Amino acid sequence: MRRWLAVYAVVFFAFLHLPLVTLAVFSFNSSRFTVWEHFSLDWYRAIFHDPQLVEATWNSIVIALLATAISTAIGTLCAYGLWKRNSRLLTGSLYLSLVTPEIVTGVSLLALFQWSFRWLHWHLGLYTVVLAHVAFSIAYVVIVVSARLRTISPNLEEAAMDLGANEFQAFLHVMLPALLPGIIAAALLALTVSFDDYVITSMVAGVDSETLPMVIYAMARRGASPVINAISALITVFFGAVILVSQRVRES
């Protein structure tokens, strides 16, 4: 029984990881076909020579950084506000926003933006994408920061106030430093989900705000290409590292 489970575990982890590993291996193949020729970095070079890919990457970075900064600030305040006193309506809607099918979030935000453009003379662009990403990242931040808050003694804040700090000073000088690992972990998580999102982004992006996932998606719809393999390998390695750091920080 024990041995069979171990054999199964090997197969299971191979199933989870081998697709990504082969993807990465073939990004170093000089041939564009799935037959190994010899080692080459040409596809990685091709990424940086494709102006569309470079621009989309910049857009993705700008969007992810802005959305992360905003949602981390809002979500941290929210988690702190919900500490020791719950608001069922607010937590309920945060959880609901998390399970809402992405495509529904996407079209409803599109409907909202189009509707508001009747009065505001704006159009879809980087900032609508940022707003959309803030909308779906807050719930992640609240969950991660709340988990950190549960490990902190409720007496900590009271002790600070007994020593003469007002509520705001207690938050700024005592609670915020204690929460910092949770906040960093939450921000890294928000960065990852924002950078990766395709479905919602594709609904609310304008012509000048194509993101990296949108370009990858368009290329993938035309069929596989070694250039996508190379970008995929870079994304996987980079965000794999980000998530590992995020977990390390959270556990510290």
Add this chain to the structure above:
Amino acid sequence: MKLRSWFLLPTWLAMALLFAAPLVIVLAYSLLTRGVYGGVEHPWTAESYRRLIDPLYLVILLRSFVMGLVATALCLVFAFPAALFISRARRHKNLYLQLVMLPFWTSFLVRTYAWLFLLRDTGLINTVLQSLGIIHEPLQMLYTNGAVLLGLVYGYLPFMVLPIYATLERLDPSLTEAAADLGARPLRTVFSVIVPLSKPGIIAGSVLVFIPCLGAYLTPDLLGGGRTVLVGNLVQNQFTTARDWPFGAAVSMLLMVLVTALVWAFLRRESEQLA
């Protein structure tokens, strides 16, 4: 008013403006008439909801349900032994858990693309099978229902492993020992003792897998190549190519109601168990 209540204000605003308001607009659109050039027009009507029971769309709904159920069942079958393995591991538990979660957090798009790369006619699987002489013509694996199912299972497998693992961890080891002492063979112990006791984890995992499968858009689009139309694709299509916003809005509302009902039933069950 206490300072802490003010801290909730930005989230209240964000949720009201960017979550509740959009859904209210979609609800309103679902009750309006399709505009001549797209968009919506008066008068108010329930026509879009009536169209939901058109056999053409019922088939899509049914297909999404069946796909979701089959994907959930497959996830359960694959995830259970894995969760059992991790919970019984004497060392490296955290490493195994990270191995489950890591691909999950990196990039959903990349993981779906990986299967497109492997399954296509000139992909690795076909190339290997052909060079071994097992097949002579490439197998059509991409753009099939099977490919979509595989993509869904691969995509949401971790959602099943973690809750089951969590219940297995809390399981009293003396129960399995008792079963063994009473003469049950290991496999019998698994099916008669461990599986029934891990029901809470199985249910939680099934809900967590079924919900995203039901509303899936990316996987059926990329791996189904537009052939496997699920509810998610229907919504996207009505808002883009078909330009029938009221109908797309009605389908969105239906999805929202289904998901909310499922989550609500699940949470109610959880709180009853705690009481």
